[in-house]
Amino acid sequence: MKMPRSLQGRLLLLVLGLVVGVWLATAALTWIDVRHELDELLDGHLAQAAALLVVQQAAEIDEDHRGVDAPTLHRYAPKVAFQVFHEGRLVQRSANAPVEPMLEFTGRAADGFNTIAIGGTAWRVFATHGRERDVQVFVGEQVASRNSILWAVLRSSLGPMLLALPLLALAAWWAVRQGVAPLRLVGRALAQRSPQALQPIAMKGAPSEMAPMLDALNGLFERIAELLESERRFTADAAHELRTPIAAIRAQAQVALGAAAEAERRHALQATLQGCDRAARLVEQLLTLSRLEAGAEHALVAVDLAALARQVVADAAPLALDKQQAIEVDATAPCTVRGDATLLAVMIRNLVDNAIRYSPSGATVKVAVSNAQGVVRLALDDSGPGMSAADMARVGERFFRVVGSGEDGSGLGWSITRRIAAVHQAVARVARSQSLGGLSVEVEFPAEEMA
Amino acid sequence: MRILLAEDDPLLGDGLRAGLRQLGFLVDWVREGEAAERELRAQSYAAAVLDLGLPLKDGMDVLASIRRSGITLPVLVLTARDAIPDRIRGLDVGADDYVVKPVDLNELAARLRALVRRAHGQPQERLSAQDVALDPAARSVTQAGVPVILSAREFDLLHALMLNAGRVLSREQLEQHLYSWGQEVESNAIEVHVHHLRRKLGSALIQTVRGVGYTLARELPKAR
Numbered sequence: 125m126k127m128p129r130s131l132q133g134r135l136l137l138l139v140l141g142l143v144v145g146v147w148l149a150t151a152a153l154t155w156i157d158v159r160h161e162l163d164e165l166l167d168g169h170l171a172q173a174a175a176l177l178v179v180q181q182a183a184e185i186d187e188d189h190r191g192v193d194a195p196t197l198h199r200y201a202p203k204v205a206f207q208v209f210h211e212g213r214l215v216q217r218s219a220n221a222p223v224e225p226m227l228e229f230t231g232r233a234a235d236g237f238n239t240i241a242i243g244g245t246a247w248r249v250f251a252t253h254g255r256e257r258d259v260q261v262f263v264g265e266q267v268a269s270r271n272s273i274l275w276a277v278l279r280s281s282l283g284p285m286l287l288a289l290p291l292l293a294l295a296a297w298w299a300v301r302q303g304v305a306p307l308r309l310v311g312r313a314l315a316q317r318s319p320q321a322l323q324p325i326a327m328k329g330a331p332s333e334m335a336p337m338l339d340a341l342n343g344l345f346e347r348i349a350e351l352l353e354s355e356r357r358f359t360a361d362a363a364h365e366l367r368t369p370i371a372a373i374r375a376q377a378q379v380a381l382g383a384a385a386e387a388e389r390r391h392a393l394q395a396t397l398q399g400c401d402r403a404a405r406l407v408e409q410l411l412t413l414s415r416l417e418a419g420a421e422h423a424l425v426a427v428d429l430a431a432l433a434r435q436v437v438a439d440a441a442p443l444a445l446d447k448q449q450a451i452e453v454d455a456t457a458p459c460t461v462r463g464d465a466t467l468l469a470v471m472i473r474n475l476v477d478n479a480i481r482y483s484p485s486g487a488t489v490k491v492a493v494s495n496a497q498g499v500v501r502l503a504l505d506d507s508g509p510g511m512s513a514a515d516m517a518r519v520g521e522r523f524f525r526v527v528g529s530g531e532d533g534s535g536l537g538w539s540i541t542r543r544i545a546a547v548h549q550a551v552a553r554v555a556r557s558q559s560l561g562g563l564s565v566e567v568e569f570p571a572e573e574m575a
Numbered sequence: 576m577r578i579l580l581a582e583d584d585p586l587l588g589d590g591l592r593a594g595l596r597q598l599g600f601l602v603d604w605v606r607e608g609e610a611a612e613r614e615l616r617a618q619s620y621a622a623a624v625l626d627l628g629l630p631l632k633d634g635m636d637v638l639a640s641i642r643r644s645g646i647t648l649p650v651l652v653l654t655a656r657d658a659i660p661d662r663i664r665g666l667d668v669g670a671d672d673y674v675v676k677p678v679d680l681n682e683l684a685a686r687l688r689a690l691v692r693r694a695h696g697q698p699q700e701r702l703s704a705q706d707v708a709l710d711p712a713a714r715s716v717t718q719a720g721v722p723v724i725l726s727a728r729e730f731d732l733l734h735a736l737m738l739n740a741g742r743v744l745s746r747e748q749l750e751q752h753l754y755s756w757g758q759e760v761e762s763n764a765i766e767v768h769v770h771h772l773r774r775k776l777g778s779a780l781i782q783t784v785r786g787v788g789y790t791l792a793r794e795l796p797k798a799r
Contacts, residue, residue, distance in 0.1 A: 375590030
């Protein structure tokens with residue numbers, strides 16, 4: 125049988141099913157028990173009646189009494205019949221008894237209980253005989269009368285229960301409904317919520333069975349709220365950060381339009397282009413960061429960090445050379461980490477760009493990738509101005525910029541670096557460079573388990 | 576009109592300075608909050624354009640600080656923060672106008688002119704004294720309906736005097752109105768400009784208050 129989908133229907137079905145089952149079992153047991161007792165009692169009466177007839181017949185074998193009907197004394201009397209035979213002849217019978225013997229007894233005497241059909245009706249017949257075997261007595265009783273007694277007993281004891289069943293069903297329905305009311309309440313509360321309403325569901329007197337579900341639900345709400353809040357902050361920050369370059373582009377373009385002198389126009393147009401580049405870079409960084417923050421799955425494969433570092437530095441070298449900076453790589457031995465090559469390249473590029481950008485001309489930038497007992501370390505050192513302890517603590521906050529650097533970075537590079545490190549379970553640290561005196565950035569990857 | 580621009584973004588600052596200059600403003604540009612406050616305390620500007628996200632000292636703190644000191648110059652806050660609570664806070668702290676980036680340069684200039692005009696109790700965009708009318712937006716001057724050609728400095732000097740009609744401006748004050756940083760001021764520059772203005776507009780307009788400075792005579796002296 126298919127269970128109903130509603131909890132209420134399910135409970136109701138189970139409860140009512142069990143009640144009906146128990147009731148039917150009770151009825152069956154009562155039937156068997158009463159029937160047995162009734163059979164015993166009535167059979168006893170039949171036997172006793174037969175015995176009386178035998179005794180009577182033995183005492184007064186009298187031709188006068190032959191064929192005389194016994195008077196009908198009780199309304200049950202038509203349902204009871206008897207025959208008395210003497211030496212094979214019918215000598216006495218009740219009005220409702222047939223002329224033929226109820227049981228064949230030619231040759232030998234019949235004895236004991238039998239259930240037979242007389243004129244299409246079932247009779248319970250007790251046969252007995254006298255000691256001389258000349259007297260044969262049959263006492264019969266309609267089986268239907270027994271059944272009617274049985275039904276009467278069952279009716280009186282189980283009838284009220286049958287009547288009570290619909291009431292019980294109604295009561296059970298009400299009780300179950302009351303029982304699952306908290307569920308409905310939660311359902312309604314959830315249905316009425318606006319998507320922005322993420323406060324926990326508070327239910328006074330909620331049943332203890334619902335506590336785990338409510339806790340889980342509230343936990344989920346909390347996590348969603350955090351996610352939304354970070355999303356909202358991100359959007360607000362992003363909008364804020366994008367407005368400035370756009371304002372710059374607009375202002376510079378307007379200056380170019382209004383410029384009287386060629387030099388002024390050229391300057392403004394150059395600045396417009398610069399602003400476009402900056403806005404484009406910012407958008408790219410925002411997208412990278414938002415993808416990282418969305419927590420997308422990244423396929424991590426074996427990546428040679430040393431090769432990647434050499435590649436990135438080679439790409440960035442012209443920028444350093446423009447500033448008369450010395451940039452060097454110490455990454456000869458392959459250092460394999462499990463990672464996403466694209467993200468790792470973005471991270472190294474960010475770090476190298478920062479080092480070049482924030483170091484003065486003539487500075488030195490050193491990139492090293494090393495492997496110590498499976499722990500791969502990427503280290504960047506520069507001889508630039510470094511950072512104050514307070515700035516180091518704040519680095520990695522979205523849009524945090526070191527004041528007075530004169531550079532127009534968005535402050536997103538660090539957030540991206542931190543995020544990428546986190547994706548690889550790597551730890552990024554900033555410190556004062558021991559070797560060059562400027563800033564030192566170290567990204568340490570977890571030791572690779574040898575699978 | 577000399578204004579202070581406080582904006583940390585190099586590209587935007589450069590663009591605003593160049594744009595406002597094209598529109599006839601004298602612009603001093605500072606890139607951080609402490610410098611902005613220092614300049615606002617030291618110099619007399621017609622107005623200030625203040626970014627809120629300034630390094631060293633937040634624009635809002637600068638604003639609150641100068642307002643506490645009783646500096647009443649009109650301040651236009653130019654910011655990327657567009658949330659209503661930010662706007663309300665900005666205005667409550669003492670901004671006279673709140674503009675969200677990006678902004679059209681002409682609109683910015685118009686807003687600045689309006690702020691300056693209102694700060695001087697002038698309800699009209701066009702200023703006038705005697706038969707001389709000055710249009711700050713068009714940077715044009717007419718006398719009895721006839722256009723008069725003035726140099727930029729002469730225009731600024733007349734503008735300053737007209738805005739402060741009824742008050743006497745010292746030579747130093749006028750210099751501050753006419754010259755931004757780094758512009759060499761000849762010791763008798765103001766006298767020279769006043770001389771030129773009198774020659775172009777008649778000697779009755781600008782009056783010398785000996786030992787104090789200059790003021791504008793609103794009405795022609797009754798000729799009888």
